[in-house]
Amino acid sequence: WYEQLHPQLKEKLDAFREEWGAPVEVSPVDGAVGRHGGSSRSRHNVDVWGSVQAVDVFPIGLVGHADAIRAVSLAKRVGFTGIGFYPHWRPQPGVHLDVRDDRPPGRPATWGGIRPDGKAMKYVSLQEAVDAL
Secondary structure (H helix, E strand, C coil): CHHHECHHHHHHHHHHHHHHCCCEEECCCCCCCCECCCCCCCCCEHHHHCCECEEEEEECCCCCHHHHHHHHHHHHHCCCCEEEEECCCCCCCEEEEECCCCCCCCCCEEEEEECCCCCCCEEECHHHHHHCC
């Protein structure tokens, strides 16, 4: 998907990695970068957006609540306009990062995904997902 990554996504991912100060691994799950999704409005979907505008990542060393707060803060600071936090991803907590033109830098769309029963994903506020870690 590299050739189809939105230029701002590449730029902001590099800035995020540099600010994080450690490797930031891309999730190996199918669709974690780009995907063909018909009419799905996911920022991963090249069929709708014409480019990959989202990536799911594992910032190495993100293990606790303070790390989650730091990751979200860095994502905002480098200018991502869509930020999702998932404390129950494996092998560690993960972050969805995207670029979207309908949100200004500094005011990103935010959300979280938790698995309170260990199975079904429940979408919650970003803060609730961070606090679940």
